[in-house]
Amino acid sequence: MKIVVLSRRLVTGALCLALAVGIFWLVDHPEAVGAAAMERQIPIYCVQREEKLAALTFDAAWGNEDTEMLISILDRYQVPATFFLVGEWVEKFPQSVQALHEAGHSIQNHSATHPYLTKCSAQQLKEEIEGCNDLVEEVTGVRPTLLRCPYGDYNDTVVQTIRSLGMEAIQWDVDSLDWKDLSAGEITERVLSAVEPGSIVLFHNAAPHTPEALPGIIETLQADGYRLVTVGELLLDGEWTVDHAGRQCP
DSSP: OHHHHHHHHHHHHHHHHHHHHHHHHHHHOHHHHHHHHOOOOOOBOEEOOSSOEEEEEEEESSOOTTHHHHHHHHHHTTOOOEEEEOHHHHHHOHHHHHHHHHTTOEEEEOOSSOOOGGGSOHHHHHHHHHHHHHHHHHHHSOOOOEEOOGGGOOOHHHHHHHHHTTOEEBOOSEEOOGGGTOOHHHHHHHHHTTOOTTEEEEEETTOTTHHHHHHHHHHHHHHTTOEEEOHHHHSOOSSOEEOTTSEEEO
């Protein structure tokens, strides 16, 4: 019985000693603390805002049949939106890109060919980003500063590469799921039940029921006191961080 008690005391003492040694080592090696504290690189999903601000965003990768309709609806309510365009879409529909730009919408990057960016080599990744930037700038005269990863697919390397090029990775915290052929009513319910100050809402160009749902969504949000802005206007200025949930915070 005495042997058991002694063993427990010895184990406890050894653990305490190891902990103390570890603490002293970390104090003498602050760089290790910094390395251990490095957080995963996370895109911006939403923004910490007290004011009722939100951003409507549209990804365009394939069809173009409703672009003019979206421009008309957004113009009717004086809402500037953010369009994340794939480079191949820009090449195929330059007149639509110019129309979006002239209507006051923000034209941003959705990669050159819509691949899974996590599967790209370092060189391919930069080509996907800069290739789309070049195409957008050629049409609009403005180089994108924001990028939405195709399929929402990213890792630390992808986000670090985007930021190293002076851009910011943008996700969303409200997903309309309009690409799933949901009805206008279902899209409306999904969006209005989830929007909060600082939200970034995801829609798609060429989704079948988005034009039908959009007017009611905008009218309800505006009646509730929301001001709908571009993602660039929604983002914070000055010093900021991104928390574990992807919220941009002062």
